[in-house]
Amino acid sequence: MTRWGKWRENSLFLLPSVALTLALGIYPLAWVLRYMFYEYAGYGQETFIGLDNFERLWRDDDFWASVRNTFVFAGGKLLLTIPVSLLLAVILNGKLRGKHVLRAVFFMPTVISTAVIAVVFYIIFNSYNGMINQLLLTNGAIAEPIAWLGPKFAMLTVIIVAAWGAIGNYMLLFLAGLQSIPHDLYESASIDGAGPARRFWSITVPMLGPVMQIIIMLAIIASLKGYESIMVMTEGGPIGKTEVMYLYLYKLLFPIAGSGTPVDQQFGYGSAVGFATALIVGVITAAYYYMSRKMNKVY
């Protein structure tokens, strides 16, 4: 094979990926990098305003509150999602009757419309006649209804709802990773007298390392980015307690219409916010990647 031939093959195989990434990943990035220095409502004139958007961002308390909320939301969601989904995957990877049915069951939440399931969770969690409160009240566990969607508990509730919708997802990813571990490793370990726990720690965990590193990274990014379930459950409320940064950004671009006068879309400021959120997510992901690099070195 000539070098030219190899080069041509390589280019051919990479071209679609590179072209798509440049046109729809990098060009929008450049667009944002430009407009973050502008004021632009999506129509009419674009005004160059230098660093004004960043100055506004700096003193925008609502944005920084949404950043803090994002960390709480993402952290909570990960703490619930990862252990449960890993455990489910390990159990359902073993010899277990009905495991195929159970896998399908755990997968179901990930395919149901978020907008619809939010209504169901509203019926479960609302203060005045929600099912959880009814249950706790009749048991005598509580005397007064708890405001699950009130300022105190709303974040916890949206975390639970988000985790509910995500566990099946990561269970599947872990399962796929587990599938790739050669089965004879387990068999020979069994013959050597290793119990399930030994096998888990000395085979599953290290062999799953590289896949796990990626899965957790995906989970971190997804939980930092996720806002759809919050949008439909609470719209970021009450009083901003569940506002996460990507929801904050979304609202700048798609202001909720009421019967009052319409509000302009803020592409300039939105670009600055988008840039800042991207930076935050990027730094966290890079930090994770750096810290988790030894997971990749098992082979």
Place this chain on the structure above:
Amino acid sequence: MWKKALGIGLVTVMAASTAACGNSNSNDKESAPATSTASATTSASPSAPSGEKKVIAYWTDDRHDQEYIKQVIDEFNANNTDNIEVELTVLSENYNQSVDIAFSSNQAPDLLRLKSANTGTFVKKGYLAPLDEYMTDELKAKFSSVILNDVNVFGGKLYSLPNSGLTLRLVYNKDLFQQAGIANPPKSLQEMVDDAKKITEMGKKDGVYGFALNFKNPKSAFERSVREILSLSGYQGLGFDFKTGQFDFGPYSQVIEYFKQMQDDGSIIPGAETLDIDPMRAQFAAGKIGMYLSFSTEPGVYKDQFPTTINWGGALAPTLDGQIKGTSEIVSAGTWLGISDKSKNKDAAWKFMEYMHQDSILTAYHEKGFGISVVPSIAAKAKQPDIAGMEGFLVGENDSLWPAAPSVTPEGANYGDAFFKYVLSGGNLQDITADLNARYNDALSKAVAKGDVTVTPDPAFDPGKL
């Protein structure tokens, strides 16, 4: 196994792509096989004489009246002699953005549904064509008294004609009021606070509370309550002051104090902070809520979606001190259809618009309860819609149109979120109000400087004379 899988994949892909091609070739000419809520194509049935058919696209975000509008369009398509075919597209909540996208990507419709709130923005963006050349003396006479500056007319040019609007009322459960020993719906905010407290004290053990609003979206909640309380009390309902041409949230904050009082009293249904409008209506229909405020769409909603056995009614909103010093604002009123500046068939579009504004259609629109007519000649002779509860929402001596407040985009939280935060968690109301005034007026002066908004202070503005 893999061959098989690949085979299936290939077949799927090919089937999908051929079907897709078929799809894209037949987009406009062919009428959709089934009608849907999202899009409905109504095509003319008679084989029209060959000649150039003019297809007029009409976009609306009205859903409540679509069955009727479809029928009206069908009749127009079947009977007009100019070979015009109107295509109705019903869009949803992102209507304003859909219109923006359409105009920025050369897909603009010929006719647009206009609301008094978005007309100014559309004019400013250059979407609309003036109608002055089409206006006949007859039409001028019919609409003259309800054509308003900054609602229908911008920069001396006419862009739309009125049809109907929505009134806003206090919606209250008469049974609960009676049980609590309250004779009449509240006239002042203090009475409202007291009544809410009484009803809650009486009914809390059964899960009954005096007051509720859909505070999941505070701005939407306030736009259906505070707006009306203020306009009836003599202040513009979105925090604008026509006399000074500036935003002044002072009167607004006075109303907010009473809301806060109800919150502190525990008279508002628990969980109101994440309550959406429909779950709230379901609770009201179940007799768990004493009162709330909303639009004249409520009777239709209770008829269709939340049938109820409770005895309820609509009453004028309470005012700050019990005195009526202004008028209850009729909202989403004053405008109906508008012609796109990009339309290639403006004359044909106007023919349809004229058809829609004829007496029989405007009258039927009112009588069917889709909106409350604001055109005097129609309102005078039309029968009242036969929907339970509608009687409380009809236009009376205390209802009127108001001039439009300028639309601005302030930095930071909108007044709905800022005031609701105070209701829920307290703070310094004066500071909040001052901050809102500063931010809204700042945005206003920026918009004025850019030429997006024109503001003329009217020191003689008298809300009592609207």
Place this chain on the structure above:
Amino acid sequence: MREHTLKGGRSATRLPVIAGKVIVWLFLAAVAVVTVFPILMTVTGSLMTNAELLGGGNILPKSWQFGNYADAWRQSNFARFTWNSVFLSVMATVGTLLVAAMAAYVVDRRSFPGKSLYIGLQASTMFISMGAIVLRPQFDLMVKLGLNTSLWGVILILMSAHASTFFILLSFLKAIPREIDESAMMDGASFTRSFYRIILPLLAPGLGVSGLFAFRHAWNEYILPLVFTMTNPKLQTLTVGLANLRYGSSAAMQTNLMMAGACLSIVPMLIVYVLANRTFMQVTAGSIKG
């Protein structure tokens, strides 16, 4: 939880083994109940009147409103929306898998100048997520290409987000011994041929799982088709159409119909799940036997 399973394993006596099994089953049952209950409520809710559903408090409908399904089907033009969703999702999935698998193959098996730059580029598209703001430039670009009036614009945008698929496939590729395709190439198979005939089949578990995710991502995508079909409701996908079901003949949401629609729209997705599941499970079953 994990501790208990440990105990069950470490000891060879019978009782802890049973105890461990009981605990595993209790855990599974608990998660299953929590998982299924809201879905069950969606199904029963789809059979209630709107007033009963939003009034809350009931699990089973007072009277079963099977007509909701007919209404949802009719009002949302379900057949067309389903077709749009299927078209969009199949195209986006096939495209994403192909683009990502080709790139991953070259990156894993070849060395070339700019390789780490390319990997960095892919990683960065995953890290750098600027949320809804990028919709505007993407839309503008599609307008210039004339793709904004069809679903192809959405498909291309979905395909462009193939970084996570790329990395998943890359990690699966690493596990396929190089000797397999190298020996095939020794036997005269071309690079392209060995990709299609050897690598892709061996990559089945990875393709199955990442294809499932790509499909589901496309199937569930809401904001992208929302923006692209705002001016053309005929192209709406199920997600967008379902959300619009909220508004019917009156000013209130028809939440019961939304739920009926949601239940219907799960069905195609579950079919895809079963198919994808079979691919990656069959491969495993084969390796166990072998």
